[in-house]
Amino acid sequence: MIDLLSVDFMQRALIAALLVGTVAPMVGIFLVQRRLSLIGDGMGHVALAGVAIGLVSGAAPVLTALLAAVIAAVVIELLRARGRTNGDVALAVIFYGGIAGGVVIISKSPSGTPANLMKYLFGSILTTQRTDLYVFAGLALLISVTTWALRPRLFAVANDEEYARAVGLPVLPLNIVLAVLTATTVVVAMRVVGLLLISALMIVPNAASQLVARSFSGGVRWAIAFGLVSSVGGVALSYPLDTPSGGTIVLLAVALFVVTAVVTSVLARVGRRRHDVAETHAHEHGAECGHPAVTHGDHVDYVHDGHLHAAHEGHYDEHGVHHDHPAPPGPETAGAGPAGTTSGTTSGTTSGPTTGSRS
Amino acid sequence: MRSAPLVPRDAAPSDAVVTLRGASFGYGDGTVLSDVDLSIRKGEIVAIVGPNGSGKSTLMKGVLGLNEKVAGTVTLFGIDSTEFHDRARLGYVPQRHTLSASVRATAEEIVATGRLPRIGWLGRLRATDRQIVARSLDVVGLADRAATEVSTLSGGQQRRVLIARALAGQPEVLIMDEPTAGVDAANQHVLADVLDRLVERDVTMVIVTHELGALERLLTRIVVIDGGRIRFDGTPRAYATARDSVHHDHDSHHHDLELEGHHPSLSHGPLDVDRTDRSRP
Numbered sequence: 001m002i003d004l005l006s007v008d009f010m011q012r013a014l015i016a017a018l019l020v021g022t023v024a025p026m027v028g029i030f031l032v033q034r035r036l037s038l039i040g041d042g043m044g045h046v047a048l049a050g051v052a053i054g055l056v057s058g059a060a061p062v063l064t065a066l067l068a069a070v071i072a073a074v075v076i077e078l079l080r081a082r083g084r085t086n087g088d089v090a091l092a093v094i095f096y097g098g099i100a101g102g103v104v105i106i107s108k109s110p111s112g113t114p115a116n117l118m119k120y121l122f123g124s125i126l127t128t129q130r131t132d133l134y135v136f137a138g139l140a141l142l143i144s145v146t147t148w149a150l151r152p153r154l155f156a157v158a159n160d161e162e163y164a165r166a167v168g169l170p171v172l173p174l175n176i177v178l179a180v181l182t183a184t185t186v187v188v189a190m191r192v193v194g195l196l197l198i199s200a201l202m203i204v205p206n207a208a209s210q211l212v213a214r215s216f217s218g219g220v221r222w223a224i225a226f227g228l229v230s231s232v233g234g235v236a237l238s239y240p241l242d243t244p245s246g247g248t249i250v251l252l253a254v255a256l257f258v259v260t261a262v263v264t265s266v267l268a269r270v271g272r273r274r275h276d277v278a279e280t281h282a283h284e285h286g287a288e289c290g291h292p293a294v295t296h297g298d299h300v301d302y303v304h305d306g307h308l309h310a311a312h313e314g315h316y317d318e319h320g321v322h323h324d325h326p327a328p329p330g331p332e333t334a335g336a337g338p339a340g341t342t343s344g345t346t347s348g349t350t351s352g353p354t355t356g357s358r359s
Numbered sequence: 360m361r362s363a364p365l366v367p368r369d370a371a372p373s374d375a376v377v378t379l380r381g382a383s384f385g386y387g388d389g390t391v392l393s394d395v396d397l398s399i400r401k402g403e404i405v406a407i408v409g410p411n412g413s414g415k416s417t418l419m420k421g422v423l424g425l426n427e428k429v430a431g432t433v434t435l436f437g438i439d440s441t442e443f444h445d446r447a448r449l450g451y452v453p454q455r456h457t458l459s460a461s462v463r464a465t466a467e468e469i470v471a472t473g474r475l476p477r478i479g480w481l482g483r484l485r486a487t488d489r490q491i492v493a494r495s496l497d498v499v500g501l502a503d504r505a506a507t508e509v510s511t512l513s514g515g516q517q518r519r520v521l522i523a524r525a526l527a528g529q530p531e532v533l534i535m536d537e538p539t540a541g542v543d544a545a546n547q548h549v550l551a552d553v554l555d556r557l558v559e560r561d562v563t564m565v566i567v568t569h570e571l572g573a574l575e576r577l578l579t580r581i582v583v584i585d586g587g588r589i590r591f592d593g594t595p596r597a598y599a600t601a602r603d604s605v606h607h608d609h610d611s612h613h614h615d616l617e618l619e620g621h622h623p624s625l626s627h628g629p630l631d632v633d634r635t636d637r638s639r640p
Contacts (some may be wrong), residue, residue: 167475
């Protein structure tokens with residue numbers, strides 16, 4: 001038995017994992033929403049140049065990495081906003097310039113061994129310093145508070161940028177804030193996840209959460225849950241397995257994604273077999289369709305010839321017989337059957353079921 | 360039943376909502392629409408009609424401040440557009456394809472974004488805001504779909520989500536981009552009923568479209584744009600009479616489609632002759 005928590009560096013690595021597992025998916029969902037899943041990767045590249053400058057100059061690598069990543073974030077967002085020029089290529093120049101500069105500068109520093117470089121690129125549980133933890137905790141707090149406070153606006157801009165601009169939301173400042181949040185997340189994650197794998201912890205938990213979530217707020221909660229399980233689990237596993245923590249975390253996140261994908265698709269298949277689809281009718285149930293609305297658990301059913309119809313994706317589900325509006329006697333009436341055949345109109349919510357008002 | 364009108368009635372002293380004087384718009388270097396004079400007053404239901412590429416979308420985006428004004432003036436609610444900052448007074452309903460499906464979101468979450476221009480910077484929606492969001496969904500007939508994930512809704516329903524989003528900002532005019540495009544006949548009628556309800560509430564509407572379809576009965580005015588200029592501006596009745604002369608004035612094949620066969624019914628609107636074959640079953 002290894003008591004993980006009694007080991008000093010493990011305590012620090014686990015705390016760092018908790019922080020990064022929480023904030024990375026919070027920021028990442030907006031990157032997924034804006035279809036910028038790979039931008040965090042590029043910022044990690046630039047942060048490596050920052051780390052290298054820190055190592056050579058003797059400044060704290062975490063702070064120089066933060067500075068480099070934030071500057072890159074702002075420049076990238078300004079380039080994207082200008083749009084017309086070849087922004088994509090400009091990003092590539094910045095990203096590869098960053099990682100190439102980082103590798104070259106690190107080789108000139110006293111601690112520039114290949115092993116040291118590996119730790120920065122792929123994460124290590126051994127490297128989190130006590131002072132790093134304070135910085136990480138402060139940055140993680142800043143990221144979560146900012147993300148929480150601006151969430152409705154970041155959501156609006158990522159959902160429909162043109163609309164956001166039309167109604168006067170500050171689109172460019174919000175995009176810059178998101179880019180800076182991404183850069184800051186990169187730095188918080190650099191010790192345990194590593195600069196080449198950071199983006200994965202922002203994106204993969206969100207990929208898994210999108211398979212189960214039914215709303216944006218649900219998506220955020222699921223992503224944080226997946227992120228925490230992968231980051232803390234990955235750090236904990238990397239000690240007994242003696243593997244780089246970043247790789248372990250990301251493999252765990254990918255495994256969670258695969259398991260979630262399999263489970264949700266099996267459940268969907270079972271659910272499809274189980275649920276009853278109502279007969280098709282051309283009109284849409286709603287306030288004015290003439291069919292009484294009945295609350296049924298978490299949703300509204302409409303009483304259609306005594307049957308409960310519940311909206312489900314592109315069709316209506318059959319949710320059984322409604323007792324106040326029993327089905328008409330005799331064979332099943334089709335959706336466009338005559339209105340006069342229904343017998344019960346006892347609930348008094350609205351007039352009794354009428355069918356075929358529109359077709 | 361309703362405590363306050365969804366759209367305030369007497370917000371501007373002047374009744375001109377949008378006024379263009381010699382306005383030209385374009386993207387980058389090219390001018391798409393030139394020298395437009397147009398004034399839209401409160402309470403009007405205006406269709407801006409023209410074939411694809413006619414410049415009607417450029418006009419709409421110019422009014423919304425989404426593309427460059429090359430010349431002339433745009434006055435919004437009596438304020439020059441360069442000085443105009445309360446953009447939420449214009450309720451923009453874009454085409455449906457902007458309802459992004461990259462992450463899951465409920466109809467209510469989408470509609471709530473329309474409320475953002477009306478609340479403080481770091482603020483959350485309060486009870487009254489939530490009520491307005493719920494009422495907006497109710498007006499478009501989607502009250503029971505508030506918690507539904509938008510990508511599972513039909514095309515017509517998604518269109519109504521976008522209308523509800525605009526309504527949540529309590530705008531003084533609704534500017535709609537192709538509200539009926541890609542919506543089947545049955546849903547066009549539902550949409551027209553929704554807009555009917557808004558007309559009853561004196562909502563001013565500007566509908567940019569290349570087909571009048573089911574919406575024609577709502578209109579008080581029709582503006583035809585083609586080749587970057589206004590070709591016709593008048594009542595639907597005048598449009599019906601002028602149709603033939605406009606038709607003979609131009610030889611573009613678009614006009615053959617656009618300006619013939621006027622019938623009040625859905626499938627024979629003046630502009631959807633080229634659309635019926637593409638409507639979904």
